[in-house]
Amino acid sequence: EVQLVQSGAEVKKAGESLKISCQGSGYSFTNYWITWVRQMPGKGLEWMGIIYPPDSDTTYSPSFQGQVTLSADKSSNTAYLQWRSLKASDTAMYYCARRAAAGKEFDYWGQGTLVTVSS
Amino acid sequence: QSALTQPASVSGSPGQSITISCTGTSSDVGGYNYVSWYQQHPGKAPKLIIYDVSHRPSGVSSRFSGSKSGNTASLTISGLQAEDEADYYCCSYTSSTTRVFGGGTKLTVL
Numbered sequence: 735e736v737q738l739v740q741s742g743a744e745v746k747k748a749g750e751s752l753k754i755s756c757q758g759s760g761y762s763f764t765n766y767w768i769t770w771v772r773q774m775p776g777k778g779l780e781w782m783g784i785i786y787p788p789d790s791d792t793t794y795s796p797s798f799q800g801q802v803t804l805s806a807d808k809s810s811n812t813a814y815l816q817w818r819s820l821k822a823s824d825t826a827m828y829y830c831a832r833r834a835a836a837g838k839e840f841d842y843w844g845q846g847t848l849v850t851v852s853s
Numbered sequence: 854q855s856a857l858t859q860p861a862s863v864s865g866s867p868g869q870s871i872t873i874s875c876t877g878t879s880s881d882v883g884g885y886n887y888v889s890w891y892q893q894h895p896g897k898a899p900k901l902i903i904y905d906v907s908h909r910p911s912g913v914s915s916r917f918s919g920s921k922s923g924n925t926a927s928l929t930i931s932g933l934q935a936e937d938e939a940d941y942y943c944c945s946y947t948s949s950t951t952r953v954f955g956g957g958t959k960l961t962v963l
Contacts, residue, residue, distance in 0.1 A: 769952070771899075778856070778957035779891070779899065779942050795951055796854055829898055838946040839889035839904035846898055 736760040738768075738830055738844035745850045746820050753816040754847045756830030763811035764788045767833035769840055770804060770815050774826040784833065785813060822853040857882065857943055857955035864961040870931040873958045875943030876924055881953055883924035887946035890919060890928045893957075894939045903928060930960070938962045 741755040756768060769784040783794040787806035794804070803816040813830055828847050831840035858876040865871040875882065875890075882888055888906045891899035901910055903919040906926060916931045926945070930937055943955040 771954075778940075779893075779944075779954045780856075781944070781952040781954055784952070793950055796949075831899075834904065837904055838885075838887040838952070839901055839944075840891075840899075841901050841904075841910065843898040843900070 736832070736842045738832060738842055740828075740830060740844040740847045743848040743850070745852070748820055748822055748851055748853045750820050750851075751816070751818050752820055752849065753814050754828060754849065756813045756815075756844050758811045758813070758832065761832075764808055766835060768806065768813040769831050769833055770802075770813075771829045771831060771840075772798075772826045773829065773846075779829075782815070782828075787813065820849075820851045822851050824849060825851045854947065854949070854951060854953050857945060857953055859941075859943060859955035859958045861956070862959045862961065864963055865930075865933045866963045867933050867935065869933050870929060871933060871960065873928045873930075873941055873943075873960070875926040875928070875945075875955045877926075877945055877953070878924055880948040881945040882921065882926050882943075884948055885946045886921070888919070888921060888926040889944045890917075891942045891944065892939050893942065899942065933962055935962050 737759045770782040772780045782798045785792045785804040806813045830844040832842045834841040890903035893899045906921045907919040918929045941958045
């Protein structure tokens, strides 16, 4: 069974750093791209970027370029989303999802990680 | 990159059909047959229901269908059921090799 399991909720202060994770299982992790999606409270989905774990080839949304860093560890089948300096406006639910092998859609999703940043 | 345009809300009675539109540009929706649709129930992760404009993943009800004309994609749900009440999002591949989501549509089953 394909699963993407994300790390638990985080409560941080503005200016702190943070790295959240997304571990894949039930499939060959290195054969699929992983994407990250933000959902601010009561708002819609926003595409942040996508990474290919075998070589860490990464594409960022212009809206998130320079604000976050995507990375991946093939040895642990884990993708990461990282901030160097959090802002209150980073408060949101963050989802990881797998891009389908032959297409552009996102066929399996993680359960989400809630990040709360206080000012 | 601007979000794709979806109606904020639609509604329908059980058994009826509804259609949700998703309008982009020739650089995204109109340029590629890579439009997907996601259903999100409150407090849950999104779920893929349509990919490549009109294809349904295994296990998704045939009541869900998708189409595209020019820069506008559409999701149609026929035979509305109470369980279809959710938020729906379209997503398109873009000429910059990025992705863009629509603003989302809240479906209310009356």
